[in-house]
Amino acid sequence: MERRLKTSTKVYLTLGLIALSILLLYVASKTLDTYAIRILRLIAVFGVMAVSYTFINGITGLFSLGHAGFVAIGAYTSALLTMSPMQKEMSYILEPLIWPLNVIQTDFFTATLAAGVMAALFAFLIGYPSLRLTGDYLAIATLGFSEIIRIMALNMQSVTNGALGLKGLPEYSNIWWTWGWLFITVVVITSLTYSSFGRALKAIRDDAIAAEAMGINVFKHQLMAFVISGFFAGVGGSLYAHLLTTIDPRPTTIGVMLTFYLLIMIVLGGLGSITGAIIGAALFAILSEWLRFVEGTMHIGKWTIHGIPGMRMVIFSLLFIITMLVWRRGIMGMEELTWDKLYNWILRLRPRRKEG
Amino acid sequence: MSGTIFLQNLFNGLTLGGLYALIAIGYTMVYGILRLINFAHGDVLMIGAYLAFYGVTLMSMPWYISVVVAILGSAGLGFLIDRVAYKPLRESPRISALITAIGMSFFLESFAVVVFGGIPKSFLSITPRFLKKVVVVFGARIQVLTFFALATTVALLALLLWIVYKTKIGMAMRAIATDIPTTALMGANIDNIIGFTFALGSALAGAGGIIWAMRYPQINPYMGFMPGLKAFIAAVFGGIGSIQGAMLGGFILGMMEIMIVGFFPQLAGYRDVFAFVILILILMFKPTGIMGKKLTVKV
Numbered sequence: 001m002e003r004r005l006k007t008s009t010k011v012y013l014t015l016g017l018i019a020l021s022i023l024l025l026y027v028a029s030k031t032l033d034t035y036a037i038r039i040l041r042l043i044a045v046f047g048v049m050a051v052s053y054t055f056i057n058g059i060t061g062l063f064s065l066g067h068a069g070f071v072a073i074g075a076y077t078s079a080l081l082t083m084s085p086m087q088k089e090m091s092y093i094l095e096p097l098i099w100p101l102n103v104i105q106t107d108f109f110t111a112t113l114a115a116g117v118m119a120a121l122f123a124f125l126i127g128y129p130s131l132r133l134t135g136d137y138l139a140i141a142t143l144g145f146s147e148i149i150r151i152m153a154l155n156m157q158s159v160t161n162g163a164l165g166l167k168g169l170p171e172y173s174n175i176w177w178t179w180g181w182l183f184i185t186v187v188v189i190t191s192l193t194y195s196s197f198g199r200a201l202k203a204i205r206d207d208a209i210a211a212e213a214m215g216i217n218v219f220k221h222q223l224m225a226f227v228i229s230g231f232f233a234g235v236g237g238s239l240y241a242h243l244l245t246t247i248d249p250r251p252t253t254i255g256v257m258l259t260f261y262l263l264i265m266i267v268l269g270g271l272g273s274i275t276g277a278i279i280g281a282a283l284f285a286i287l288s289e290w291l292r293f294v295e296g297t298m299h300i301g302k303w304t305i306h307g308i309p310g311m312r313m314v315i316f317s318l319l320f321i322i323t324m325l326v327w328r329r330g331i332m333g334m335e336e337l338t339w340d341k342l343y344n345w346i347l348r349l350r351p352r353r354k355e356g
Numbered sequence: 357m358s359g360t361i362f363l364q365n366l367f368n369g370l371t372l373g374g375l376y377a378l379i380a381i382g383y384t385m386v387y388g389i390l391r392l393i394n395f396a397h398g399d400v401l402m403i404g405a406y407l408a409f410y411g412v413t414l415m416s417m418p419w420y421i422s423v424v425v426a427i428l429g430s431a432g433l434g435f436l437i438d439r440v441a442y443k444p445l446r447e448s449p450r451i452s453a454l455i456t457a458i459g460m461s462f463f464l465e466s467f468a469v470v471v472f473g474g475i476p477k478s479f480l481s482i483t484p485r486f487l488k489k490v491v492v493v494f495g496a497r498i499q500v501l502t503f504f505a506l507a508t509t510v511a512l513l514a515l516l517l518w519i520v521y522k523t524k525i526g527m528a529m530r531a532i533a534t535d536i537p538t539t540a541l542m543g544a545n546i547d548n549i550i551g552f553t554f555a556l557g558s559a560l561a562g563a564g565g566i567i568w569a570m571r572y573p574q575i576n577p578y579m580g581f582m583p584g585l586k587a588f589i590a591a592v593f594g595g596i597g598s599i600q601g602a603m604l605g606g607f608i609l610g611m612m613e614i615m616i617v618g619f620f621p622q623l624a625g626y627r628d629v630f631a632f633v634i635l636i637l638i639l640m641f642k643p644t645g646i647m648g649k650k651l652t653v654k655v
């Protein structure tokens with residue numbers, strides 16, 4: 001039997017949870033060491049990217065493989081805005097940075113917003129032609145676009161500094177910025193998902209032809225969703241760049257590998273679930289740190305390529321394949337972790353205890 | 357561009373195109389039957405090259421035996437990938453199989469990093485000496501390897517066409533590409549035919565990987581990614597599902613790639629972009645490719 005909580009109770013619970021989270025984050029930022037705090041920040045940054053990714057892949061049902069491209073756009077945009085003109089002059093050794101970019105400098109918030117807008121613009125430009133495609137063709141086309149973005153970043157020496165990348169960015173992505181943006185992302189994406197817009201998206205996901213027959217403009221809705229997802233990917237990129245403090249056009253930083261990682265997160269968490277995406281992001285960030293022992297204790301030489309250790313990725317990919325084969329709904333499936341669900345859980349736990 | 361350089365580019369384009377064709381066939385055959393983009397196909401190419409490398413360096417086999425063993429190994433790997441990762445998902449939504457294929461590709465790459473090491477290895481010591489000689493044709497200096505690669509590619513393509521069109525198993529493959537349930541009713545073992553298709557495509561990819569490694573004499577765990585993607589583009593270009601289309605698409609793509617860089621050297625950095633631009637243009641304007649059949653969605 002499904003029991004529901006009163007709306008007012010849920011509001012109080014949510015406010016309480018937010019207050020508790022702020023308190024916990026405050027305590028964490030004061031007591032934990034920098035390593036643990038770094039993981040916390042990483043969880044939030046991956047969370048922003050994964051939530052925006054699941055919005056397009058899980059909720060809209062478009063299988064895009066180009067998310068890293070938008071992350072890259074966001075990362076470069078905001079990095080170019082937060083670096084000081086002097087720093088830029090020193091970094092661009094081979095070719096100087098082109099005009100307006102070499103003199104302007106903004107604060108982190110503006111830069112992140114600009115990163116989101118820029119990524120959304122690119123999402124529009126990419127989505128407009130490619131959303132006419134469906135299924136696996138769309139996947140390949142978006143993958144192609146994200147590779148194009150990466151190769152552009154590699155070759156446009158006077159804008160992106162080419163293969164050298166941008167180094168020494170200010171480490172703005174502290175615990176408050178990252179978790180703050182994650183909060184904003186979740187609020188926006190959740191309210192969109194549960195609005196009439198989101199219901200239209202889910203209708204399209206479940207049956208595009210039926211949705212169109214009901215009068216939903218499929219292309220317009222999908223393009224809107226793509227652009228919104230692109231915006232938050234750009235925001236995630238900005239946070240990512242100012243967490244790593246460097247950005248370069250290697251596949252592992254902003255290329256297909258990043259898209260793979262995000263895919264692992266949302267598949268583990270449950271494709272189509274926002275809370276699932278966050279759980280997936282947290283699992284990925286924590287596991288990839290925790291699993292370092294696999295590489296540490298076994299001492300089978302240096303298994304690294306481009307700074308990406310090997311064994312952890314084998315474990316992740318195996319986990320990913322096994323999830324797809326035997327547990328395709330992932331942790332959350334298409335559902336969300338709600339107060340009602342928690343309440344029912346607790347109710348279900350109680351009688352069992354009496355019997356025992 | 358002078359005549360000799362043009363001739364050189366022509367041969368480079370043909371060889372590269374032949375390699376794309378070899379790899380593209382695996383994509384197109386699997387897609388024709390299962391409607392699945394086998395993302396792991398490019399990584400089979402990489403494993404094939406590594407098998408040939410270790411056959412010579414570790415097992416000290418002569419190169420020709422090592423190559424045969426590597427091709428058989430690739431075929432086995434292709435068969436295994438299908439059995440382990442794709443067969444359990446035959447009845448699931450197509451996108452699940454695609455996601456699993458991405459996972460498989462990721463697994464093979466990270467597995468190769470762990471087992472073979474992430475540092476690129478030189479393939480030059482493996483390449484037999486006579487292939488490294490250079491001959492002069494109308495003033496253009498061309499490696500014997502180029503002719504050898506081209507001849508091998510053409511021979512393999514001919515062999516494949518023979519298998520598909522003249523043998524019983526080839527007939528079964530063409531039958532399941534048209535209609536799986538009906539073919540099953542005729543008493544054919546669907547899983548074995550699909551497995552054979554994977555093995556055949558992977559054998560060609562393995563051969564392609566070895567030739568690739570000889571021509572661009574370096575192997576690393578990620579070497580299969582780009583050729584794989586481009587071969588897929590070639591398959592789409594030619595019309596996915598069509599074997600002749602994949603061959604044609606491969607040759608055209610390889611030739612265009614070399615020629616564009618040949619005529620406009622300043623675009624060399626954007627060489628990889630070019631294939632994707634072609635892909636997107638084709639998908640926009642003629643998604644069925646040159647020789648593909650039109651697919652309609654039934655409501």
